[in-house]
Amino acid sequence: MSRPRALALLVCALACRRPAPPDGPLRIGYFPNVTHAQALVGDADGSFAAALPGKGITSRVFRAGPAAMEALLAGELDLCYVGNAPASLAYLRSAGGLRVIAGAVSGGASLVAREARGPGDLAGRRVASPQLGNSQDVALRWWLRQQGMAVGERPPAVNVIPIPNPEILALFQQRELAGAWVPEPWAARLVSQGGGRILVDERDLWPGGTFPSTVLVASDRALRLRRADLVAAVRVHLRLTERWRESPAAFSRSANEAFGKLTGHRLGERLLQAAFSRLDPTIDPMPAKLVAAGERAAALGLAPRGDLSGLVDSTLLAEALGGAAR
Helix, strand or coil: CCHHHHHHHHHHHHHCCCCCCCCCCEEEEECCCHHHHHHHHHHHCCHHHHCCCCCCEEEEECCCHHHHHHHHHCCCCCEEEECHHHHHHHHHHCCCCEEEEEEEEEECEEEEECCCCCHHHHCCCEEEECCCCCHHHHHHHHHHHHCCCCECCCCCCEEEEECCHHHHHHHHHCCCCCEEEEECCHHHHHHHHHCCEEEEEHHHHCHHHCCEEEEEEEEHHHHHHCHHHHHHHHHHHHHHHHHHHHCHHHHHHHHHHHHHHHHCCCCCHHHHHHHHCCEEECCCCCHHHHHHHHHHHHHCCCCCCCCCCCCECCHHHHHHHHHHHC
């Protein structure tokens, strides 16, 4: 999708909001990726629904962040698990139409290549990302810039192609792609099922080896009208994160069951553990790194420059933590 078209869709989304009654189900979005493990498990086992008696939830699955943020800003979602770049971009483009209210996952994104052993080997080749402006797309384009590599369709530039994760796997297996920057479990699948190797683990590019690959965001409208419901959902998120920390193997298998129901393909045990080995559960939204992701997207021309200091609202997390302690 072109940048003008993506921006036009977002403008339409903002102009065509679809408000829902605040006493109805809480509407939650997430992706069929293990980087959204808490959402996978919490939706599948009914944890989120049980926390909102008399209201429940409705869930919606997206393939990448920009589409999810369009839905959130259009009033079709109240809460969403999403990557760092789409959250930052949507905040900038909507003048504060959402807030990041908690962290979810650190790590879990990699550049997988077939033959390339360095950035220069990608010159003139096709490299994929899941969607224009999503977290992996921004990470890929930023990394190429840092390596002195141009992005474009003519060699020696790298031809960055945004396409959905399942199509990335198929094209990689057909040797139509030189590489792809993808979230888990797609990176593990490109290695195991596509004959690739990890060229860049994104954790290695961030200070301390951590970055907010997945965060929990809420719309401004939900924050104003459904605060108690959001706090209840965040408490569920905290419990799910603690379950993951206490029993990582069991939690990964629960996430895999949910992943399999959504995609029709459960991951094999070895592949599952490979994917989860590059993930760390967290509730920390890492505000400084979120701002860095947004600034990188703006520098790449994917978002307007603006003030990101209000992107994170930590008050719901603090309230949920207080309730969890009690």
